[in-house]
Amino acid sequence: MEHDLIVVGGGLIGASFARAARGSRVALVDPAAPASSEQARVPEDLDSRIYALSPGSVAFLEQIKAWQEIAPERKCAVRSMRVRGDDAAACLEFDAYDAGVPELAWIVEERELRRALWQALATQDAFVHFAGSACTSLEADADAVHLALADGRRISARLVVGADGARSFVRGAARIEVSERSYAQSAVVANFSCARPHFNIAFQWFQGGPVLALLPLSGERVSMVWSTGEAQAAQLMAASPKELAHRVEQATGSELGALELITPARVFPLHCVSATRCVAPRVALIGDAAHVIHPLAGQGANLGFQDARVLAEVVAGAGTLRDIGELRLLRRYERSRREAVLAMRATVNGLFELFGAESGALRRLRNIGLNLTGSLPVLRNVLARRALA
Ligand SMILES: Cc1cc2nc3c(=O)[nH]c(=O)nc-3n(C[C@H](O)[C@H](O)[C@H](O)COP(=O)(O)OP(=O)(O)OC[C@H]3O[C@@H](n4cnc5c(N)ncnc54)[C@H](O)[C@@H]3O)c2cc1C
Incomplete structure (x- = not known):
């Protein structure tokens, strides 16, 4: 296998995870072109998508040099x-x-953050971007997970990380149920x-x-x-x-x-979207693929950056001898994230109900x-x- 892990989805969360997992051989699949090709902007040219990032997210983004x-x-x-x-x-x-x-x-x-993440990824060893094509099939077996792309290319790795947003293809292919x-x-x-x-x-x-x-x-x-x-x-x-x-x-x-x-x-x-689990054999979900909450507290991407940081730590902690797609290992990631995600969702939904x-x-x-x-x-x-x- 040429890759240790495949990230499906190169939005803010997928790109930040790919960067945080830089000790591994990472492939990233996203039909959208890398944002590093975007021109530097003049101050007047603002993106209308803006994020409020917590100091914790900023520390993570600093750590991955974005x-x-x-x-x-x-x-x-x-x-x-x-x-x-x-x-x-x-x-x-x-x-x-x-x-x-x-x-x-x-x-x-958002545009500046995406550009920064892709600029950092451009310097990363053993990082491959499969651009221009979406992931269309996923099969996991005892040794590996195999993906097919819309243009016919096929790639395999030990682990696939679904960072493909609220309508996650990976989540569906791994038969992870969702409430919405x-x-x-x-x-x-x-x-x-x-x-x-x-x-x-x-x-x-x-x-x-x-x-x-x-x-x-x-x-x-x-x-x-x-x-x-x-x-x-x-x-x-x-x-x-x-x-x-x-x-x-x-x-x-x-x-x-x-x-x-x-x-x-x-x-x-x-929408409020919650995956019932965020791991399955050789599959882990991060960001909006795992949970989408109301933006009233500006915390959706912040939760996603925490997912990316914790999953990258679990993968790095496995070392070279352990199989990073093993469900027992992935459950460590799921356990570490459960409480924070539940607490944030309860707070946001509670405020939404109370003030509505x-x-x-x-x-x-x-x-x-x-x-x-x-x-x-x-x-x-x-x-x-x-x-x-
Ligand atoms: C109005 C609004 C304001 C918000 N403000 C804040 C805020 O201030 N602070 C905050 O923390 N959060 C905020 N959020 C939440 C935040 O926008 C999301 O949590 C965050 O963008 C999720 O990023 P993501 O990378 O997980 O998913 P996405 O941004 O949806 O990225 C998914 C990526 O996957 C790719 N993809 C999809 N399907 C496939 C496939 N089959 N194969 C390959 N690639 C695929 C897509 O091309 C895309 O690039 C806000 C949300 C809204 C709606």
Whole structure:
């Protein structure tokens, strides 16, 4: 076998795992072209897909020499968070200073992050990218896993890592069951310039169902993620640039002054997807292939980077004598990830239900909860610490 392991899917999570597993001979299959071919961007040319990354994810990206590839002006530190409830007086603030860390998160464009990961992969020994073709069949036997690609090529390895997103082919081929439900919301994302400085604050408004976030970008610019019902999402997408900016301004009480749209809006339907297992003989799932959660806490990719780091550690720990596709070994990865994934999903779904509930009593409770949490520094810091992992 020419490869020790095959990664199916070269999105953020698959590419970061391929990089973290650099002690092994890695093949990566993804029909999309490598992002390293993308041109360096001028500051005004922003990607409308933006990620909030936890300090834990940034440390991992540093370790695999990708974070260093992103120009400083394309990453923006979040120093505090301001969360408002649907009662205007309910407000919770988190501060990096209080939490004893230099920053709570970093905001970065997807395109820049992808480019950085692929740039790092371009220098990696024993790394092969099977571009231009998707994986169409997977068979595992006692010694190896065999994949066929749409263009007829066939490859084998000891282990296949499914990083092929929410509709994972690998998950289906390995007969791993999945539970899925729609949040009955879509997220509208877009970037704006703002008239007032954001002071590196990430703002979030829980609006009794919809959740609106404005994340700071370098310069006087912010990135919006507005998760809302299908009808309102369609209205936002149909709005003219001026009208959209006006609606966001209104919804945020003009906290950042006048807004101007600087990238076209994009929309993403929101689902909760949970694979019942994340390993099978010679198969491991990472990232959205294993779990998809609501973006209200900005934690989906962060969970995926943790998967990538832990699985790479398990593979490296196996050494050269042990078979890295062995189910007993892969279960170590599954065990290490179970609790963190369950806890994050429960937190996100709990917040989604609590802030979406119509009942007047719950409405009061959630707003009191925000104020109470804000005035209890210990609880506030416990919450901040969870978000930093
Ligand atoms: C609006 C929104 C905002 C978000 N904001 C945040 C945030 O701020 N912070 C955060 O941590 N997370 C955030 N998330 C979550 C985050 O987007 C995902 O968790 C993350 O992108 C998952 O990456 P992935 O690599 O697992 O999957 P994907 O990005 O879906 O990549 C899958 C890859 O697999 C490839 N592929 C698919 N099928 C095949 C096949 N058969 N053969 C070969 N290749 C295949 C595809 O080409 C693709 O490149 C957000 C999500 C949404 C919707």
